[in-house]
Amino acid sequence: MTHIFSRYSPFFLAAFAALMLLAAPLATHAEEAAGTKAMSHGEVLINAVANATGAAKPLSALQKAEAIKAADQIAAYDADKVVGMAKPWETYYQTAASPVMKAVEGVHDYVLVIITLITLLVLGLLVYIVLRFNKKANPVPKRFTHNKMIEVIWTVIPIMILVSIAIPSLRLHYQYYNNETIISNPDLTIKVVGHQWYWSYEYPDQNIAFDANIKSDAELKNGEPRLLSVDNPIVVPVNKVVRLEITSADVIHAWAVPAYGIKKGAVPGRLNETWFKAEKEGIYYGQCSVLCGKSHGFMPIMIVAVSDADFAQWVKGAQLKFAAADMVRFAALTH
Ligand SMILES: [Cu+2]
Numbered sequence: 001m002t003h004i005f006s007r008y009s010p011f012f013l014a015a016f017a018a019l020m021l022l023a024a025p026l027a028t029h030a031e032e033a034a035g036t037k038a039m040s041h042g043e044v045l046i047n048a049v050a051n052a053t054g055a056a057k058p059l060s061a062l063q064k065a066e067a068i069k070a071a072d073q074i075a076a077y078d079a080d081k082v083v084g085m086a087k088p089w090e091t092y093y094q095t096a097a098s099p100v101m102k103a104v105e106g107v108h109d110y111v112l113v114i115i116t117l118i119t120l121l122v123l124g125l126l127v128y129i130v131l132r133f134n135k136k137a138n139p140v141p142k143r144f145t146h147n148k149m150i151e152v153i154w155t156v157i158p159i160m161i162l163v164s165i166a167i168p169s170l171r172l173h174y175q176y177y178n179n180e181t182i183i184s185n186p187d188l189t190i191k192v193v194g195h196q197w198y199w200s201y202e203y204p205d206q207n208i209a210f211d212a213n214i215k216s217d218a219e220l221k222n223g224e225p226r227l228l229s230v231d232n233p234i235v236v237p238v239n240k241v242v243r244l245e246i247t248s249a250d251v252i253h254a255w256a257v258p259a260y261g262i263k264k265g266a267v268p269g270r271l272n273e274t275w276f277k278a279e280k281e282g283i284y285y286g287q288c289s290v291l292c293g294k295s296h297g298f299m300p301i302m303i304v305a306v307s308d309a310d311f312a313q314w315v316k317g318a319q320l321k322f323a324a325a326d327m328v329r330f331a332a333l334t335h
Contacts, residue, residue, distance in 0.1 A: 064320050071317020074310045075233050077224045077283065084259030084284030084303075085225065094258045097284065097305075098276045101261030103175055107168050114161060176274065183275050186243035188236060194246075194253030194266035194288065197295035201234050206315050210322045214298045228285040233302035235318070237311040238281045246272040251293060257286030257301055265290065278305035 059067070084094055096102045132138065191202040195211075202209040215229040236242050246255050248266040256263035260276040278284065286301035306314065 059320075067313075067317040068321045069317070071314045071321060074306055074314045074317075075235050075304050077222060077229065079223050081282045081304075082225075082285075083280055083282030083305075084257065084286075085228065086258075096259065096261070097278055097280050097282075098260040098262075099279070100172075100175055100276065101259060103172050104261045107172050110168060111165060114165065118161075182241055183243055183273060185241070186275065187240035189243045189245065190234060190236070191245045192247070192255050192266065194248035194250070194255065194292070194299075196250050196293050197288075197299045199253075199255070199288075199299060199301060200249075201232075203315075203318075206319065208315065208318045208322055210318070212302070214300055225285070227297065228287070228300045228302065230300055230302045233283075233304050235304045235306060235311060235314045236278060237308050238278050238305045240308075241275055241277050243275050244273065246274065252290050253292045253299070254289040255286070255301065256289035257284055257303065259284050260286075262286070263289050278303070281305050281307065 083097055086094060093101070093105060093108075096105050133141070189204060191204060193200045193202070198211055198213045200209070200211045210232045212230040212232045212234070214227070215224065215231060217226060219231075220226060220229060244255070244262075244264070246264050246266045247270060248268045250268060252268070253266040254263055255266055257276070260278070262274055262276055264272050264274045266272070282305055284303040284305065286303070288296055288299045288301075290296075292299075
């Protein structure tokens with residue numbers, strides 16, 4: 001044993017030194033953690049909430065109630081404000097309200113022209129063949145099987161058509177998924193988590209987290225749309241880039257809002273990313289778009305796009321309103 005140690009002693013020494021170097025920062029972390037532990041959970045939470053709200057001195061109960069009421073008013077349903085919702089007998093998309101959805105409409109309209117022309121051409125050819133080459137009109141058919149020129153034409157023209165579709169289509173994909181200048185510099189980030197059967201939302205930079213559950217028929221007020229209204233809508237500033245981080249806590253859901261051109265899978269264990277920019281103030285609706293279980297049809301999405309000033313006010317109220325829910329989550333995480 002001694003023989004082995006002396007033979008490899010430089011190695012053991014080096015390994016020991018490396019271990020010490022690694023352990024030093026760990027020890028510091030342990031001390032820091034112990035320091036945090038010394039503060040009660042309550043104190044940590046109060047500090048966290050105070051930091052989040054930026055309040056130097058705590059608000060009075062009345063001030064808190066007023067801030068929450070103002071936030072609720074900003075997020076409230078108003079029939080005149082509805083922008084993104086399907087209308088009866090509608091056959092086209094909902095009104096596009098984001099740059100991506102406008103691009104989607106552009107590609108859609110372009111491809112629609114192409115497929116219409118192709119369909120008319122094929123129909124015309126069919127009619128021509130039926131009339132011109134039926135047994136009566138053409139009793140003795142020709143027997144040739146190849147024509148080089150026409151084969152080149154019916155290969156090259158479809159290739160050109162496909163390329164002319166691929167270019168705008170790939171450009172649109174790039175705008176959706178790979179627009180690094182936009183997605184990496186958002187004005188606001190919202191984390192979306194799908195659950196059976198509701199959505200939960202987190203504003204990590206604003207310290208807001210809440211669940212959005214569907215409103216039952218009995219809870220609907222002032223003509224709120226059935227199956228689309230939720231208790232806690234998400235509020236976003238208008239004309240600002242909102243980055244969405246989308247995932248799921250149980251099964252696969254999909255977060256879809258037609259007016260923004262978004263339909264993104266919420267997959268457990270995976271963080272999907274997309275973005276939108278609401279170009280008009282108002283209320284937008286969406287739904288879960290992957291069959292996720294018995295209440296799949298009852299987990300709607302409601303978004304209220306408001307001015308910067310209203311958004312700032314909503315953030316203040318929402319931080320107070322959802323602080324209690326936040327504390328429960330925080331306590332669960334730290335235990
Ligand atoms: Cu779902």
